[in-house]
Amino acid sequence: MFSFELSLELVQQLHQLNNAFAKSYALLSNYSDDLKAAIHRYAKISIIGASTRIENAVLTDSEIDWLDTLLTKDGKPSAFLAKKALIENKLHKDKERSIEEVAGCRAMLELIYDQSTSFVPLTETIIRGLHQELMRYYQKAGLCVGRYKNQSNSVVEINHQTGESHIIFETTEAGPLTEVAMNDLISWYNKINLLEPRSIAIASELTYRFLAIHPFQDGNGRLGRGLFLLALLQSQDKIVSEVVPYLAIDRHIERKKSDYYYVLNRCSEGKYQRDPKNYHIEYFLQFIIKVLFHALEDIEVYKKRFNAYQLLSESARKILACFKEYPEIRLSRQQLVKMTRLPMRTVTYSLVALSKKQFIQKYGQGAGVRYQLIF
Numbered sequence: 001m002f003s004f005e006l007s008l009e010l011v012q013q014l015h016q017l018n019n020a021f022a023k024s025y026a027l028l029s030n031y032s033d034d035l036k037a038a039i040h041r042y043a044k045i046s047i048i049g050a051s052t053r054i055e056n057a058v059l060t061d062s063e064i065d066w067l068d069t070l071l072t073k074d075g076k077p078s079a080f081l082a083k084k085a086l087i088e089n090k091l092h093k094d095k096e097r098s099i100e101e102v103a104g105c106r107a108m109l110e111l112i113y114d115q116s117t118s119f120v121p122l123t124e125t126i127i128r129g130l131h132q133e134l135m136r137y138y139q140k141a142g143l144c145v146g147r148y149k150n151q152s153n154s155v156v157e158i159n160h161q162t163g164e165s166h167i168i169f170e171t172t173e174a175g176p177l178t179e180v181a182m183n184d185l186i187s188w189y190n191k192i193n194l195l196e197p198r199s200i201a202i203a204s205e206l207t208y209r210f211l212a213i214h215p216f217q218d219g220n221g222r223l224g225r226g227l228f229l230l231a232l233l234q235s236q237d238k239i240v241s242e243v244v245p246y247l248a249i250d251r252h253i254e255r256k257k258s259d260y261y262y263v264l265n266r267c268s269e270g271k272y273q274r275d276p277k278n279y280h281i282e283y284f285l286q287f288i289i290k291v292l293f294h295a296l297e298d299i300e301v302y303k304k305r306f307n308a309y310q311l312l313s314e315s316a317r318k319i320l321a322c323f324k325e326y327p328e329i330r331l332s333r334q335q336l337v338k339m340t341r342l343p344m345r346t347v348t349y350s351l352v353a354l355s356k357k358q359f360i361q362k363y364g365q366g367a368g369v370r371y372q373l374i375f
Contacts, residue, residue, distance in 0.1 A: 003276035046248035057098035061375030062327035100137040108133040116233035121190040144217040171214035199235035247295040316350040323373035330370035
């Protein structure tokens with residue numbers, strides 16, 4: 001039922017990946033609830049940051065961590081709009097679109113994590129609803145929110161250093177062709193998800209075909225990666241579905257952004273195909289397998305980070321809290337003394353400890369030394 005052939009090599013790679021998932025599942029089963037909650041949050045923040053930066057947003061993970069903490073404390077659906085002025089004032093108003101995109105991506109991911117099992121079978125209404133969450137804070141989206149595109153929107157990669165751009169692929173035409181393609185894709189997904197155990201291959205085809213259709217005027221990349229996450233959370237394989245919440249998948253797509261765009265182009269030869277069998281989705285699957293192997297390795301990284309935090313002194317935690325409150329700026333020792341009312345010697349000692357544990361980054365020399373938070 002796949003639109004591409006699963007070669008013996010791909011089957012072997014998927015088997016190796018399943019074994020890696022199984023090892024991570026076994027490790028996670030022995031972790032405390034606090035540790036698992038921390039790893040999930042690290043992964044969620046990384047996904048929000050990476051997925052929005054792939055689409056040229058500019059917020060760092062540390063800034064997103066602060067924003068997420070602020071909105072989580074409020075806990076209301078209206079929290080972002082109520083605190084938008086405060087957020088823009090802190091993170092600079094010139095980042096307005098990035099802030100809106102981050103808030104929308106966060107809202108979409110929260111919905112996917114919390115209600116993935118309720119989104120079975122997958123429907124156009126669900127996908128439109130996820131798009132509404134994604135775009136709900138982007139003021140310029142207007143009537144395009146939750147509605148299929150009304151004009152061409154080919155995928156374009158932009159080099160912001162040179163200003164050059166080129167088309168990755170020409171997507172489906174707006175109107176009936178988009179509607180038919182989406183209906184076919186959703187029908188295919190619901191059928192294969194009941195019969196085929198290789199959920200990573202399913203998620204890869206779902207995501208690729210969605211990106212090739214590019215059904216909405218804006219937000220398709222973020223939503224496509226969100227659908228990849230959703231498909232894995234809906235996996236019939238319990239090991240996959242229970243490990244995925246701890247993976248920062250998009251972090252490694254961002255790191256391989258050029259490869260990501262190259263593979264998207266290579267699979268389609270630059271054009272939307274009505275018959276998905278004309279694609280070479282196996283190339284996208286190979287890319288995704290590599291991404292997932294790297295994402296599984298992050299679990300141990302996040303575990304070490306959590307354990308390192310537990311071992312910090314009370315003074316070091318107090319100083320780290322200052323950095324988390326001001327993720328957008330570099331702080332001096334003098335500023336930290338004033339904020340914490342701790343002795344300079346204690347502050348200096350704590351800064352060394354935080355730097356060694358890679359919670360903060362040191363900039364400059366001598367009297368000009370400043371420190372900034374690393375997520």
